[in-house]
Amino acid sequence: MGDVHPALPESAAIDGDGVLMLGGCRITDLVERFGTPLYVFDRASILERLSTCVTALGPNGSLHYACKAYLATWLLKLLRQAGAGIDVCSSSELAIAIAGGIEPQHIRLHGNNKSGPLLAEAIARCIGAIVVDGLAELQEVISCARGLRLRASILLRLNPGIEAHTHRYLQTGILDSKFGIPVTTGDARLAVGNALAAPDAVELLGYHAHIGTQILELEPYELLMQTLLSFAKEVYAETGYTPSQLSPGGGVGITYTDETPPSLASWIGALREQVERAGMGGSLHLSVELGRAIIGTAGTAIYTTGTVKRVGDIRTFVSLDGGMADNIRPALYGARYAAIAGTKMHAPNTQTVTLAGPYCESGDLLVAGVDMPNLDPGDLVVLPAAGAYCLPMSSNYNGALRPAVVVVDNGSAALVQRRQTLQDLLALDV
Ligand SMILES: Cc1ncc(COP(=O)(O)O)c(C=O)c1O
The missing domain is CATH 3.20.20.10 (Alanine racemase)
Structure with missing residues (x-):
């Protein structure tokens, strides 16, 4: 179990800029190379x-x-x-x-x-x-x-x-x-x-x-x-x-x-x-x-923050670029996840938010009611323990492309499954 969060791998660490590291790799570097949503296995x-x-x-x-x-x-x-x-x-x-x-x-x-x-x-x-x-x-x-x-x-x-x-x-x-x-x-x-x-x-x-x-x-x-x-x-x-x-x-x-x-x-x-x-x-x-x-805990999902919507004083929705298409577990049977502001690891929590996916279902919520620092579009949000029963149950709902998968170890990162492309989707049409 990691010191950074009990659901992250042992290798999880935080660099001097408050950026989460997995397997010796800064998640910002991983995202720059492979995009989001990204699944990272340790x-x-x-x-x-x-x-x-x-x-x-x-x-x-x-x-x-x-x-x-x-x-x-x-x-x-x-x-x-x-x-x-x-x-x-x-x-x-x-x-x-x-x-x-x-x-x-x-x-x-x-x-x-x-x-x-x-x-x-x-x-x-x-x-x-x-x-x-x-x-x-x-x-x-x-x-x-x-x-x-x-x-x-x-x-x-x-x-x-x-x-x-x-x-x-x-x-x-x-x-x-x-x-x-x-x-x-x-x-x-x-x-x-x-x-x-x-x-x-x-x-x-x-x-x-x-x-x-x-x-x-x-x-x-x-x-x-x-x-x-x-x-x-x-x-x-x-x-x-x-x-x-x-x-x-x-x-x-x-x-x-x-x-x-x-x-x-x-x-x-x-x-x-x-x-x-x-x-x-x-x-x-x-x-x-x-x-x-x-x-399960060897896998971590990384998303990019998009729009932030405050609904009066009822709820603040922070939308991510992934959700039920890559992880249907919360919508399917109420699975609970932690969420971590992966690019603001030292920032204090200032708000309680609901992390929403971008798909056309009201139930497309990854984590409801989680304490977070202020999140701006472009910040990375990390869901630990995403290694099991997420990718195998993933779908192309709304044309979602299945995420890329990367394996990290000792500071190196290898792409082991590339992100799906539109060509992959169209290839099935006869
Ligand atoms: C027959 C059988 N064995 C093993 C497993 C693995 O379960 P788990 O991933 O919780 O270890 C399953 C999954 O439900 C199963 O159906």
Whole structure:
């Protein structure tokens, strides 16, 4: 965590002119070269988080980076370097992972509606695991593997019926969810039976569950592990089957404003403790799938201030040159962000403002009610913790062009994704 702001990377600093620096680069220099809106990723921060997880998991564990949080080929290189695998949930993500050199055995495929061709490709490539999301999909995997004369490695995604304390849209482990095979209805038991009855077609590695995202407490995970482990014990008592792998998914929260998430090492320690307590510590492989906690605070969004509008004494709107087209999270589910006057770091706060995007939606507000110094057109405003679930959900609404992406490290900045151009947009019109 950075000293400048808890949601900025460790490398964040302030230069003598009161300008924010990221990875040793002044943001004014970055903006001069690459424009705004600009997404800046701190390489050291990503590597540090990856290696913390890989080390804490040890040889009997693995990290699969959940690439829905953010995916680009430059990042795959860092995953390979750190010894992490990847969790993909579409044929495009699978193709990008493979193009980026991730070994198939380090890829795990998710999704609640995987197509036949996608399953066939995953089986033919012998990926690490297909995470089976339902009884019908299991049958499809079995017949597809038989057709290909191959044996698919699978995990069963269980729906444990656990409510994590996070936004309703971010909960995935409650019974009324489209994800997973419910434990309480008996479907999970049925799925295990069906998988074990088809040993020629599938190798059942074990059980998976994912209860949601931006989870800040350890308790839901402890409950999840207890649910998975007691399910494993029940199945063992009935069938003699022992899983070789257990995965509690991902979902560990990050600091956006003032949240205090558990450290990744303590989270992994708590998971391990549950496995030990259940007497399964010796052989069970623990695999986790973190996205946000790896990439979230490594990414920072930079915007340029435009018009300032005071609406009586109700509110002051400061408009930025980006908003819901590059970061829909505040509009989609009320996500909260901090905001920093990146070119006036030493100036005292003098006003409470709402940071608005330029798009034609009243809900296009990035941060409502944030204390700021006086802001003039041309000042840079920075949103920390913009690394996860912003760019992958970005759109071309109002003809917005997707932002450029830069990686900073030790005073150097590399453009890793260029800004979209109008030609890119027009290229789709036939
Ligand atoms: C199955 C699965 N695993 C892992 C993740 C990653 O979650 P997070 O980015 O919060 O770690 C998600 C995202 O919701 C997911 O659906």
